[in-house]
Amino acid sequence: MNKLKLYNTLTRQKQEFIPIKKGKAGLYTCGPTVYNWAHIGNLRTYLFEDILRRVLEFNDYKVKQVMNITDVGHLTSDADSGEDKLEKGSAREGKSVWEIAEFYTKTFRQDLKDLNIQEPHKWIKATETIKEQIDFVKKLEKRGLTYQTSDGIYFDTSKYSDYVRLAKLNLAGQQEGSRVEINNEKKNPTDFALWKFSPAGSKRQMEWKSPWGIGFPGWHLECSAISIKALGKEFDIHTGGIDHIPVHHTNERAQNWGLLGKEVVRFWVHGEFLVINNDKMAKSDGNFITMQSLKDKGINPLAYRYFCLQAHYRSKLNFSWEALQAAQTGYDNLIRDISVLDKPGQACDTCLGKFTQAINDDLNISASLAVVQELLKSDKPSSKKRQTIIEFDKVLGLNLNQYKVAKKISSDVQRLIDERQQARQNKDYQKSDELREQLEKRGIKIKDLSDGGYKVD
Secondary structure (H helix, E strand, C coil): CCCCEEEECCCCEEEECCCCCCCEEEEEECCCECCCCCEHHHHHHHHHHHHHHHHHHHCCCEEEEEEEEECCCCECCCCCCCCEHHHHHHHHHCCCHHHHHHHHHHHHHHHHHHCCCCCCCEEEEHHHCHHHHHHHHHHHHHCCCEEEECCEEEECHHHCCCCCCCCCCCCCCCCCCCCCCCCCCCCCCCCEEEEEECCCCCCCCCCECCCCCCEEECHHHHHHHHHHHHHCCCEEEEEEEHHHHHHHHHHHHHHHHHHHCCCCEEEEEEECCEEECCEECEHHHCECCEHHHHHHCCCCHHHHHHHHHCCCCCCCEECCHHHHHHHHHHHHHHHHHHHCCCCCCCCCHHHHHHHHHHHCECCCHHHHHHHHHHHHHCCCCHHHHHHHHHHHHHHHCCCCCCCCCCCCCCHHHHHHHHHHHHHHHCCCHHHHHHHHHHHHHCCCCEEECCCCCEEEC
8 A cells, every 4th residue: 555655844854644543634724814815826835735635535534624714913024013914905905804804715715616626624714713812822921931022922932942943943043133023122033922912092903802902813823723723732734835934833833832832733744836937926026926817818727726736846836827828738638638538437446556656655746647648548448547537536636527528510510610720720810700600500619729729519
């Protein structure tokens, strides 16, 4: 049997996945900050997390996936300063923060649907767990791990000797301000806010009473409170983008230790960036492309999924419109090849073995796609190919099980189709359109494919 191995950021090596509870897997995925559209770089992370969940399920684990919705507390600076991103979205659009959060939560869920990403079993908003977050800070305070400044309650990172491990930080050689901005009231540059006070003389749209004063929770606190509440005092996997490692997840891990005195997460699994000309895609830089942008250009969202699956989740993926268009063509060709296969029969055990070996090697999906192509080119029975691809697609999520409904086409109709193809090649689009209309009057619909071919519907 091919045992599932995952790269654990905490140990910096691939390890066999052994769950805490036999046959079950607790999976926490860091969710979106709902103040703006998710960009396709963000969505690459959610795609890898979807593949991870599908691979776990393919290996017969019963997965419980939990995702938070950050609808408060995520400031524009990692130094616990700057504007709350929800307040920023509110000012930008002239809506309340609650309206902003609701709108961008809906758009995010639509993005997941477009990309065939399974929704988590449980969504939990940060604003739904304020009591739990306050109780969390009270316990840390009781253990002597916090202190108060003029703007909030902070975690004293010097009290946690293993603080540097996840990100392999070199605190001794680190210049103050290189990782986060300077705050003269902090005892240590890496200390972080657990609870922020509302600015004096102003009222925030989102603020709550606490033992320390009116304010709101720090961004890192919500994930610790939510994951432990939903998945328990020890759970299997915590995921996110690599940008979460040095600050957000390092601080989560510190909080977890402060509350429970032990390692809470078994596997920390992180996905690499999508980049444009080697620059990270980021909303803050205005350097981002949304899923709607792809759809407006006629790109099938599943072609973007296919594009992402061609690179390993721990490798940077360089985006270009040319590369995406090539993925669209590749995806169309794949669907076309599969659509003519016979109805499903019995799966190919050898092919499933190769596929499982690939996906269980730290989600090596690009290798698994090679198995798909190998199968299609083989001389195995068409019905066997169909059933095997159905099994593959439980992981790939590319909606591969599509059929071509054969139409009886007369010689006259075929002549019109051939004439239209020739007109397209000659770029005589007026004649092409006229022939399309003639075909539609005969009940024949033609779908033009990105590689210059066509499909009869």
